[in-house]
Amino acid sequence: MDYFLYYGCSLEGGGVHYMISTEAVAKALGINFHEIEDWNCCGASIAYIGGNEMQSIVLNARNLALAEAQGGYDIVAPCSSCYIMLNKVNRELQAHPKLMAQVNEILAEGGLKYSGQIRVRHILDLLYHDVGVEKIKAAVKKPLTGVKVAAYYGCQTTRPFGEYDSCENPHTQDDILAALGAEVVEFGHRVKCCGSGIFLTEIDKCAYLVKDIIESAAAGGAQIISTACPMCQMNLEIYQQRVNAITGANLNMPVVFVTQLMALAFGGDKDGAAALNRLVVPSGPALQAVGA
């Protein structure tokens, strides 16, 4: 199984534990990831402040054109924001030949051309639909028995297209976690927004979003939250002290990537393949049942 892994900017920094665990999971499942040579930033959900609509389109069209020229594999994005930006532009270009022609005139500045052949996928889509729950189950060496986890989706993981999972009631991450042997809890805030790209600059307002999500997961019985987006993981995890100070809450909830839990269940080292040592809020008692 060959794919492009679109790293995006956060996988090299704040989301490095996503990259480490994703690569370990890919190895265990026989997924072959290629890098798009000389990829550029997707612009994320905040590009509109400095750039206009056409510039946003061009940023993503360049990556699509590079992928097409370098082998044409599906692009898999582990970051929900990268996934949406690439996917949105791809769909627009595929649907509007006039726009495609206009964009190709611009891409020609770099000797590039895009014809619309690439598919953009979220990593949950790849894991659930291409790999499949059965194969994931078969790769489990250390089941996550007794781990009480909340599967948090947030916003752009499934919205707005709902291509591979439901916008309102998604299940792919729940099913993957259940395949690992974990106990997946029910909670109300699984598709509520965490504040995304404006969290830090509007923290007085967004702190309440994070508070409500984590308290909802805790009320459902979760000891740990699983995410599939570096922005979610960051916003829910590293600012908890600050959120407590602003809202008067008392949050202390570990937040990991779904791939970290997969790497652990596949028998990977807790601080190696599962990169649990990269957490700001330690996993603590949440993973004690499985010795991590």
Next chain:
Amino acid sequence: MDYNQTFAKEVYEKVDSGDEIKVCMQCGVCGATCPLRGEMKYGPRQIWSLIRAGRRDEVLNNPDIMLCTSCYTCQVRCPRGVPIMEVMHGLAHYALAQGIVPRAETAKFGKAFWEGIYDTGRVDEAVVPIKYCLQDGLVAGLKKSLGMMDIGLALMKAKRMKPKMFIPPNIFIPGVHKIKGVKQLQRMLDKAAAIDAAKEA
């Protein structure tokens, strides 16, 4: 309410996705589902109303147009298929292009983010926060970055950040990674900017 179509026409023609609000039926689903509606004076529906009423200053100066988290909740639920989030972003971009700053901090961060993309092709987490902080000048920038020190230290301890990230005097960071095709990318972005500038003029 007094109806004056001049501003509505301006929005339809010049704001990215602005013409999409024409089909809005004022049901209010957008505001009702928005996670930050409680923090806004007007939700999307009311902003569209103000546009139709010609209240240009009130709309473009309204901090609500920049409080959209891009969560798409409203957009997937809108019964008329209005790409609400795109309109909110379009309005914010348009206001900023007119020199209006609906929300200062988010505007500064977004500017630093965009400059990072333009200058290097990627967003270096070691550079953007520095640029963001320094827009207030060196002293204020130092203070702001010290305020973020706890987060920075926690990330460094977890080996999730390069140590230089929150050290503001380190403006000239050597070896910032640029993509190979950065010059071509800049030419593409300039060309794209010219197309939209013609529309906004």
